[in-house]
Amino acid sequence: MERNQLIETVTREVLAILGTGGEVRLGLDHADEAVANGAARLGFCGDGCDVPTSLAQYIDHTVLKPDVPPEKIDTLCDEAVQYNFAAVCINPVWVQRAARRLRGSRVKVASVVGFPLGANVPEIKAMEARRAIRDGAREIDMVMNVGALKGGDHELVQRDIAGVSDACREVGALNKVIIEACYLTDEEKVVACRLAQLAHADFVKTSTGFGPGGATVFDVALMRETVGLKMGVKAAGGIHDASDARAMISAGANRIGASAGIRIVSGDEGGSGESY
């Protein structure tokens, strides 16, 4: 497989760059081990990635546009409960409101950190994560420092992620690292995933939805094969309907970020839809 070869080659280079030797795990052949290592906690289907009938538990019901008034956040929360989505994904200023609205439900609050540019200093990202957690968030979707990665400063990228991972670990929250794949070469995508792994993140995520490109099947497969089954892979950006979502899940995604969650679980195809 061409993709496998790419990952193998790049991973070897990356491990050499990072100076961390050790075994290189590739592909989707670690299901047993993954289950033993808590893949269930990440919601990953351990059955060779058959796409389940109901997609609801894959969906982070998302509104991140800046001009959304608070009432829309209430609606988002109510819909997430009604459709049994995994989480709502919202901007930090609305976390307290959403957590109050969702009290007693199984729907988690996910908030964003360093979003969508990722170009904040690590200490501010960590504080932003702690504050969101204090306000009720139990999942953090942080944006990696893309410029530092492009400039080869892997230490900064890893430290940046680790600060948020630490904040999350204190309360058992999940840290999802957005690598903003549209800006990266394939090699850089693999490096980004490895750095997220080394920094004890729980998920890698394709896109913010605010960059020039969203999730692709290729990127999801590359990311899944890079991280194996010990981490989650979230596909986000431009996922408009059930067909898009199923393609991402088949490629290895175990979480879908979308503003079109209701259309996705209703099985409607196409249409203009809300923007992410």
Added chain:
Amino acid sequence: MERNQLIETVTREVLAILGTGGEVRLGLDHADEAVANGAARLGFCGDGCDVPTSLAQYIDHTVLKPDVPPEKIDTLCDEAVQYNFAAVCINPVWVQRAARRLRGSRVKVASVVGFPLGANVPEIKAMEARRAIRDGAREIDMVMNVGALKGGDHELVQRDIAGVSDACREVGALNKVIIEACYLTDEEKVVACRLAQLAHADFVKTSTGFGPGGATVFDVALMRETVGLKMGVKAAGGIHDASDARAMISAGANRIGASAGIRIVSGDEGGSGESY
């Protein structure tokens, strides 16, 4: 004048909503007073807004794209010194690097806060500003909480701005409030400017450059007529050449945010140019 009528009507409504009575100042007829009140500090031309021959001192030389490696920040700083721009405007993670590079020059470091969505909690925005200032920033371009404004929560909008104004005032830094006009009605633009004024900001700014629209001559004129001459008005987003810049300055802008600063001062027109 239709625009004057709009501002007068809206301002009266806004002051009623905000419950702050007092005199309503309109138009560009306060030059003397403005000079007495420190307009010079804001770089505003007190001569009825004739556009000066050299535009360099109007320019915030800007790179905010997330995939820019650190070397590009060095180049930006060197260009700002060479062309005598007012400031470089960069993401927080590069402030320390830029401040070091610009030591001994007259070029200021401007950094962004809550950028570009503005949907952070006020305490994190204030911390982000303090950290940028500690790292060497002397101007802060913060994004207003657009969603709170759309939802009518003026108290939150004002408190959010005031937290950053306080951080800035401690060291004499400038607080520029981005209202992200593309999302606002004309009435909301005036409300936003009034709230920025009440929260002791130094500038209002049209746009982040990341939203669906950038600076327009209409918005700049509306903002200038709303705030009078005691505040600065920065036009940003989609300003590609000298002709664009001169139109904004004629309309009342006293600062221009652009990645095309070199083209602007070189007088070249049109062309594709760098994106903002």
